[in-house]
Amino acid sequence: MTSLAPLSANPAAIRADSVAPQLCIVVPTFNERDNAPVLFEKLDAALQGIPFEVIFVDDNSPDRTWEVVRRLAQQDTRVRCVRRIGRRGLSGACIEGILASSAPFVAVMDADLQHDETRLPTMLALLQSGEAELVVGSRYVGGGSADSFSSTRAGGSKFATVLAKQLLHIEIADPMSGFFMVRRDRFEAIAPSLSEQGFKILLDLIASAKGRLRTVEVPFTFGTRLHGESKLDSLVVMDFLGLVLAKLTLDTVSLRFLMFAFVGGIGLLVHLATLYLALAMNAPFAVAQGIAAFTAMTGNFLLNNRLTYRDQRLRGAKLIRGLIAFYIVCSVGLLANVGVAFSVYDQNAVWWLAGIAGALMGVVWNYGISSLLVWRK
Ligand code: GDD
Ligand code: MN
Secondary structure (H helix, E strand, C coil): CCCCCCHHHCHHHCCCCCCCCCEEEEEEECCCCCHHHHHHHHHHHHCCCCCEEEEEEECCCCCCHHHHHHHHHHHCCCEEEEECCCCCCHHHHHHHHHHCCCCCEEEECCCCCCCCHHHHHHHHHHHHCCCCCEEEEECCCCCCECCCCCHHHHHHHHHHHHHHHHHHCCCCCCCCCCCEEEEHHHHHHHHHHCCCCCCCHHHHHHHHHCCCCCEEEEECECCCCCCCCCCCCHHHHHHHHHHHHHHHCCCCCCHHHHHHHHHHHHHHHHHHHHHHHHHHCCCCHHHHHHHHHHHHHHHHHHHHHHCCCHHHCCCHHHHHHHHHHHHHHHHHHHHHHHHHHHHHHHHHCCHHHHHHHHHHHHHHHHHHHHHHHCCCC
């Protein structure tokens, strides 16, 4: 492999009027059209003298945030817009924004002004001096606070923090923060292990770095949202629990697989309930079993589309095509399930062992093949 020549080798090749950004601020947005311009103004004021760029990563917001950002970018070359179509997710948006920058230092912050942009120069100085490789804007160290939280949200946040710290052996006070700055090269080295799902990119980064990321916390006060509303809902909480489980199994079991298996468990209940009802209505067993299987498969498909794969949800014609592909995948999965169960039973005649082996074979097959054929990227 040949190494690249140093950038300054040919000064004539560098345009005189361009100043390479030292710092990139990545701002994930979903329905933040009123907040984005205010945030940019505040960043401009807070970062006087620091060459920076701001990358807004917008998931095709219905309120057309991307349009507002594009207009800003027309007026100021320090603003960039990444508009993602057909994908959703805070973590994925942050990863994509960070990888889109070539600045040596990258920060992630919310668009709604809840994070304190005046802390950015301090955070940058810590990275530039080499004292830290990751700086976390922290609500839970001396001088920081999250007073604007409702009591439920405050309780939930504290509980999640304790859970994550205990289970994943994380030392810092606020691993659930959405405000941090990191050396881009260090981030890029860890990026292949990060999950695109959910909100907890910082937690994922720290857990995946396994102590190899020198981290310093800087206190800040979590403010109140300027315009619009929070997108943190119960699905985001599920994502968080899934992330903790995935990390506990050392990434051998992915968050998506856990969700898929969970949905599969619900499918089994749906199957049994439908079978029971159909038999109660005097349907012949074979017919009842067929109806139950179709109901369960359809239900599983819709649930997976809404939960497991909601970041790449199928709609319209793709939904129908996906459903048909899912029926086919699951039918083959069932054959594999029965085949494996039979051969295990043949060898040792323990019925439940054979049953579990068959079910495992089925879920692994269904998950693997449907990620290739149904929800393919
Ligand atoms: N691109 C994109 N896609 N952006 C998103 C998405 C998404 O699916 N969901 C949310 N965002 C953006 C919002 O537009 C906002 O700029 C930022 O991500 C944070 O979302 P909020 O909905 O404001 O989250 P929050 O204030 O409830 O939660 C914040 O605080 C938590 C700590 O309590 C976030 O910073 C969390 O990451 C943090 O853990
Ligand atoms: Mn917010």
